[in-house]
Amino acid sequence: xxxxxxxxxxxxxxxxxxxxxxxxxxxxxxxxxxxxxxxxxxxxxxxxxxxxxxxxxxxxxxxxxxxxxxxxxxxxxxxxxxxxxxxxxxxxxxxxxxxxxxxxxxxxxx
Amino acid sequence: xxxxxxxxxxxxxxxxxxxxxxxxxxxxxxxxxxxxxxxxxxxxxxxxxxxxxxxxxxxxxxxxxxxxxxxxxxxxxxxxxxxxxxxxxxxxxxxxxxxxxxxxxxxxxxxxxxxxx
Numbered sequence: 001x002x003x004x005x006x007x008x009x010x011x012x013x014x015x016x017x018x019x020x021x022x023x024x025x026x027x028x029x030x031x032x033x034x035x036x037x038x039x040x041x042x043x044x045x046x047x048x049x050x051x052x053x054x055x056x057x058x059x060x061x062x063x064x065x066x067x068x069x070x071x072x073x074x075x076x077x078x079x080x081x082x083x084x085x086x087x088x089x090x091x092x093x094x095x096x097x098x099x100x101x102x103x104x105x106x107x108x109x110x
Numbered sequence: 111x112x113x114x115x116x117x118x119x120x121x122x123x124x125x126x127x128x129x130x131x132x133x134x135x136x137x138x139x140x141x142x143x144x145x146x147x148x149x150x151x152x153x154x155x156x157x158x159x160x161x162x163x164x165x166x167x168x169x170x171x172x173x174x175x176x177x178x179x180x181x182x183x184x185x186x187x188x189x190x191x192x193x194x195x196x197x198x199x200x201x202x203x204x205x206x207x208x209x210x211x212x213x214x215x216x217x218x219x220x221x222x223x224x225x226x227x
Binding site: 049094095 | 220
């Protein structure tokens with residue numbers, strides 16, 4: 001079973017920030033938080049990952065709470081092309097295994 | 111410059127047939143994977159191969175046999191296809207120790223939609 005809980009769906013206005021929450025209250029110290037998205041039926045696309053510190057790349061920012069029990073993926077200026085299912089995954093390095101949950105279906109509205 | 115590619119993109123076949131799906135990655139990664147995404151959109155790991163060796167087999171029926179002829183290829187052969195095998199199959203790869211340090215980040219192919227009639 002997935003170790004993460006996400007809201008099933010969210011809407012966001014185009015041009016606004018999309019904040020996608022993820023709960024991983026049972027995360028252990030050596031587990032990373034990964035975010036992927038799947039646009040329509042394409043292959044999942046890597047977005048960002050982190051262990052303890054907040055991370056930022058050209059696609060998004062990842063904010064991990066100090067107790068590491070939850071995180072938020074931030075898409076700073078959502079566009080229509082960001083409409084997708086977003087998956088939050090918790091995994092231990094070297095286990096070669098992602099367990100996907102049901103994700104959050106983000107709809108960006110014009 | 112395709113990273114992870116799969117062939118075919120679509121596969122329609124009859125129950126009982128045997129079919130193969132091919133996967134290739136040109137990223138120089140050590141580890142490759144097969145995932146299955148069913149009609150309810152649940153995405154589930156099937157196999158992981160590291161340096162051509164099977165490291166994860168997630169209780170997949172033995173009608174499914176992965177084959178890794180080299181680090182860049184991981185093919186999936188399915189015998190005696192059943193209606194329940196209809197799904198989208200995704201191949202993925204990750205660097206393992208092939209890059210600087212160790213990385214688990216997985217990169218997925220475009221998927222193969224298998225329909226069993």
